[in-house]
Amino acid sequence: MAKTSGAQRQIVDVEGHRLKLTNLDKVIYPETSTTKADVLSYYSQIAPYLIPHAANRPVTRKRWVNGVGTVQEPGEVFFQKNLEDSAPSWIKRHGIEHKSGTNVYPMVNNLATLTWLAQISALEIHVPQWTFGPRGKRNNPDRMVLDLDPGEGAGLAECAEVARLVRRILDGMGLDPRPVTSGSKGIHLYAALDGKQTSEEVSAVAHELARMLEADHKDLVVSDMKKTLRKGRVLLDWSQNHWNKTTITPYSLRGRAHPMVAAPRTWEELDDPDLGHLDYHQVLQRVEELGDVLAGMGSGTMEEQSLEDAVAEAEGNDGGAGPASDRLSKYRSMRDASITPEPVPEASPVDRAGNTFVIQEHHARRLHYDFRLEREGVLVSWAVPKGPPTSPARNNLAVQTEDHPLEYGSFEGTIPKGEYGAGEVTIWDSGTYDLEKWRDGKEVIVILHGREGGGLSRDGGPEGPRRYALIHTGGERGENNWLMHLMKDQKPGSYRKGTPHERQPDDLAKESEPQFLKPMLAVAGTGADISDEGEWAFEMKWDGIRAIAIIEDNGVRLVSRNGNDLTAGYPELADLPDAVHASTAVLDGEIVALNKAGRPDFGLLQTRMNLVKKREIDQAARSTPVHLMLFDLLHLDGHSLVQLEYCQRREILAQAVEAGGHVHVPPDMDISLQEAIDTSKELGLEGVLAKRVDSTYRDGQRSRSWIKIKHQTTQEVVIVGWRPGKGSRERKIGSLLVAVPDGPDLRYLGRVGSGLTERDLAAVGARLKKMARKTPPLPDVPSADAADAHWVRPALVGEVQFSERTEAGKLRHPVWRGFRPDKKPSDVVVEV
Secondary structure, three states: OEEEOOOOEEEEEEOOEEEEEEOOOOEEEOOOOEEHHHHHHHHHHHHHHHHHHHOOOOOEEEEOOOOOEOOOOEOOOEEEOOOOOOOOOOOOEEEEEEOOEEEEEEOOOOHHHHHHHHHOOEEEEEEOOOOEOHHHOEOOOOEEEEEEEEOOOOOHHHHHHHHHHHHHHHHHOOOOOEEEEOOOOOEEEEEEEOOOOOHHHHHHHHHHHHHHHHHHOOOOEEOOOOHHHOOOOEEEEOHHHOOOOOEEOOOOEOOOOOOEEOEEOOHHHHOOOOOOOEEHHHHHHHHHHHOOOOOOOOOEOOOHHHHHHHHHHHOOOOOOOOOOOOOOHHHHHOOOOOOOOOOOOOOOOOOOOOOEEEEEEEEOOOEEEEEEEEEOOEEEEEEEOOOOOOOOOOOEEEEEOOOEEHHHHHOOEEEOOOOOOOEEEEEEEEEEEEEEEEEOOOEEEEEEEEOOOOHHHHOOOOOOOEEEEEEEOOOOOOOOEEEEEEOOOOOHHHOOOOOOOOOOOOHHHOOOOOOOOOOOEEEEOOHHHOOOHHHEEEEEOOOOEEEEEEEEOOEEEEEEOOOOEOHHHOHHHHHHHHHEOOOOEEEEEEEEEEOOOOOEOHHHHHOOOOOOOHHHHHHHHHHOOEEEEEEEEEEEOOEEOOOOOHHHHHHHHHHHEOOEOOEEOOOOEOOOHHHHHHHHHHOOOOEEEEEEOOOOOOOOOEEEEEEEEEOOOEEEEEEEEEEEOOHHHOOOEEEEEEEEEEOOEEEEEEEEOOOOOHHHHHHHHHHHHHOEEOOOOOOOOOHHHHOOOEEEOOOOEEEEEOOEEOOOOOEEOOEEEEEOOOOOHHHOOOOO
């Protein structure tokens, strides 16, 4: 079958297809001396077990061409979706059309394809939960996957405990879950489906399951992706069920320091206190003895409405005398009446007319206030972290929670540790309310009449009754975020207690059209500017161009910081509205181009700038696609969010945008400044942005609430002239003369030639010559630089990197980074 052509090269015949295998002695896993030949041998032996779980699914690959490296020095990894042109023609494939173009994906349907992937060092094979149908049609998912990912301080034992909790629920739904130790950190749970539900429906059920387990087991389970919430707990990642998300294929190798495998396991193994991940030797031995323990899963019919019943049954709680679907079933499922002093009525609520309210001060893990309004026999409830706002200029986040029984309106006491909401509860204020408007899931306007001496009368707000609006901002997918707003028009004397008024809401409550806002700007600083790190969040400083994204009428408009329309130049970002759970929105972010290592590269982004012909733009979008890093949300579904605090806007952003494809929501990191700087250096970025967690968004203003801390010294500059080159550049531009604004004038910084490419010079040469002027646009240029200089009108902006500044303020060893068409000379400031 094989013709040997040297120790490191073979021609082999696999299922009738000839393949050239090269570099067989190359070490792929240095810590275990595992070679490419070992990798090929493993995939050859495991193919009968792996292929059934990957067949007919689009495959994305993670490649380590030069090996995985070590823990201290990881190898470079390439993430690939599109099938390369050099791939054999016999590999089965289908295209998936996106707004930005069509990606062609291979399918691992046979050993020959799997061997080809191993030959190109595609160690990790990732697939979605659905298969291609006839002519490439996307079928409904045929399995649900839940990813149990341990946070810091948790491990496989905690993942196994959560897996058993999930199993009880899925069993109650008629599903047959099977565990897979991921080979990385956690456990994956697979459950076969009958294909009757869409990816969106499966995702919704998985999300609700995660939320409910989190509510029942706060100390063990978290459903939010934010890393700061995961310490000592297990993230129950439900998002793997979205149609464009993928999971490591069972039996695939992992690109870790050791050749571990995503290994199917038995439930009995999960009970082993010494449970660990398996390497490829162990997996090959297992399948020889046990076969595929993931095979033969029974496909089940999953009904979304059965989830709460399944949870109640799995927890041994049938919801009392009333039906499980009554408005208090979720409240009951989250509490043990034998432990908590909270009222847990067995009977279903009885609808009645009532207008009481209560605001409870709740000292749980974090202090917050619970705002509850009586309606239809229950207390409709919101958690308000900052409490009711005391000024119309400040809007506070309110997160809708489960309905509570009316008896809760008088509850005060201590919820025991380990129970949901553990901590001290006291009544901050209570009374009655007048109803102005109640649109379920959209808007509530009420006038609160608190008690004498209650919190509302002593918090510094307006005297008398308070008129509040609650505005839903969670978008069309039913997220729970609202804004609580104190109305400008209070007029307490004009209301008759207990009488509803049909008034139109003012300012915030009115729907408004999304519009361009000038981006808020940071000031340059150092770590010394951050006195109390607990008051700041840290983001990476992305190496790209700033963009405001305006979503309306199912389309998106991208606008640069100086108001230029960028939309046509980046067609791959046209699918942004699909990722945002709202009909209108305004978002703030950075457009970046990623290199082969997956890191932002400003030089690559230069190739996407200033293109105007559609053919050139489309070709560039295919060869150098851009990504949008979103870090702020300014407007959502008709409501401005700029007066919200940064931490509130970020929380809403994380729920309003479903990252994937070209759209990313990098986390605001709850870590130390030094850890953030170290991460930035590791990623090859230029620095960190520190943002005060309580800062509002000041459009178009430069504020010390945002501080940029660089570890790479860069400076934006204004081009004031050029000098001809020497040798091969004798008749071309050799270097650029640059300056920075200094009051109404310009201050000369020096000349830069290093880093200028032929492409740069070709792109700007003709333009500079059209901008020529006879005299220098600034004084005090050294005669050595001015002798043969050609002066230009100071209108173009670029960016340079340099080693240090001289005593005179000039740049030492400047290197050209690229032009900044998104900036005007007036935008340039002197960096620290």
